[in-house]
Amino acid sequence: MTFKPSPWPRKLRSQEWYGGTSRDNIYHRGWLKNQGYPHDLFDGRPVIGILNTWSDLTPCNGHLRELAEKVKAGVWEAGGFPLEVPVFSASENTYRPTAMMYRNLAALAVEETMRAQPIDGAVLLVGCDKTTPSLLMGAASTDIPSIVVTGGPMLNGWFRGERVGSGTALWQMSEAIKAGTMSKEDFLEAEQAMSRSSGTCNTMGTASTMASMAEALGMALSGNAAIPAVDSRRRVMAQLTGRRIVQMVKDDLKPSDILTREAFENAIRTNGAIGGSTNAVVHLLALAGRVGIDLTLDDWDRLGRDVPTIVNLMPSGKYLMEEFFYAGGLPVVLKRLGEAGLLHKEALTVSGEKIWDEVKDVTNWNEDVILPTEKALAQAGGIAVLKGNLAPKGAVLKPSAATPSLMVHRGRAVVFEDIDDYKRKINDPDLDIDETCVMVLKNCGPRGYPGMAEVGNMGLPPKVLKKGITDMVRISDARMSGTAYGTVVLHTSPEAAAGGPLAIVRDGDFIELDVPNRRLHLDVPEGEIERRLAEWKSPVERPASGYGMLYHDHVTGADTGADFDFLRGARGNAVPKDSH
Incomplete structure (x- = not known):
């Protein structure tokens, strides 16, 4: 598709709060100045909300405070005004009964945070499984210019000379304990090798799958999905993302411009090619519902049926996310899909470019990690x-x-x-x-x-x-x-x-x-x-009573994404009336 940027300069959404000399403008602007911000920051430059899912109780996202500083640097460089905003962070490994119960609550909270505050654009700083879809869902519902940057996967785990895939090894070893082929002592020793750096799971689990989905949808810069959390290039990606969101605001490039049916079809096929998580099904169905696209389980089956799984990563294959990055990452997979006629090449991304233009010249640096089609792990790898x-x-x-x-x-x-x-x-x-x-x-x-x-x-x-x-x-x-x-x-x-x-x-x-x-x-x-x-x-x-009652009464079935029935359909970026 061809995207035509809106004329610039124009009055920004944040100016409803900060622009002018009325009592209300001075009320909003004056209080924020207690942080030491100069007056000219309120002169009409884009206000960028960095929606940060950092939490000490979300270990996958424990390093996002540092990453937020790089995003801020990029926003400042591009002439924006960055403001970091903590948002709901549901950790898969600490929340009970399950983080999935709180995905919709997080999405609702993020939507209202964006809708109620003076944000012209948003950087969605995510990592752990439910943080990526919940922030995407909230951003889709408000339709304010938004871009994803993920925290990245952990480095490879190693135990006695063998790769240890986070999660996958846990399931394997716990079964070995029950089978009597592994001792408790060895299991406890292996624990120390499972999570040896900051970041999300190093397998193609749900976190890396959803990072890949964000990139395949066009909602993250090309190459974002696979960079390890502790690699300096992850920080570079964060800074470049900060720069890019400012231009997106100036161009008025919104989620509704990017999250088209073609984008979802690209993501579904990508999921098949990477051997992605089944959780992507409920998350993409829910996200599509937020932008009014009639995506169904039949679409998942039809689009993924002929897609070979070519990414040789656990739990389907041998390697981990670190090797995937070194091999060229998701851009290589997207290129292979394009060459096979399985990619909508004209789909728009947050870069303002077509997805094919971003990936057509990339190189596969390791064909044992990103396999040739004839050596695919499964010839029909889609869900x-x-x-x-x-x-x-x-x-x-x-x-x-x-x-x-x-x-x-x-x-x-x-x-x-x-x-x-x-x-x-x-x-x-x-x-x-x-x-x-x-x-x-x-x-x-x-x-x-x-x-x-x-x-x-x-x-x-x-x-x-x-x-x-x-x-x-x-x-x-x-x-x-x-x-x-x-x-x-x-x-x-x-x-x-x-x-x-x-x-x-x-x-x-x-x-x-x-x-x-x-x-x-x-x-x-x-x-x-x-x-x-x-x-x-x-x-x-x-x-x-409480959230449990709301959830019970309004959650839809898994076949439609398990979202709340009253949150489906795009509701736009209307600015609430000032109550002061």
């Missing part, structure tokens, strides 16, 4: 969307992280009514289960957990692990960490707590999984399914 009488509105599976021999499977259901039921039963040697069974977990969807926690990659029972089995078919309405792996069916919709067919599965029922034909079938007569559903009663009680 598979399954439907059938067990998932009328769809469920998802990540083929690149699954076991090929289990992609077509029929097995006896072993049912866990909720996560506590699973924890009570899974280590029982008398549990009637073997590797041919299908593990079913209920009531872990958006309403059920609540918040749709990352528990879908249920650990296998020790009695199976001790046979040397490392994967089984698992089905739930939950999510799983982007660092996890296995033949895991997730996001089953409608969820059990909303009366979806998953709610009435019983021990001993047979379930058929057919990924090539996108089918998930409960092999129970239709009349029996209807009878069970008629007798079903929800085990989930509506919270009596």
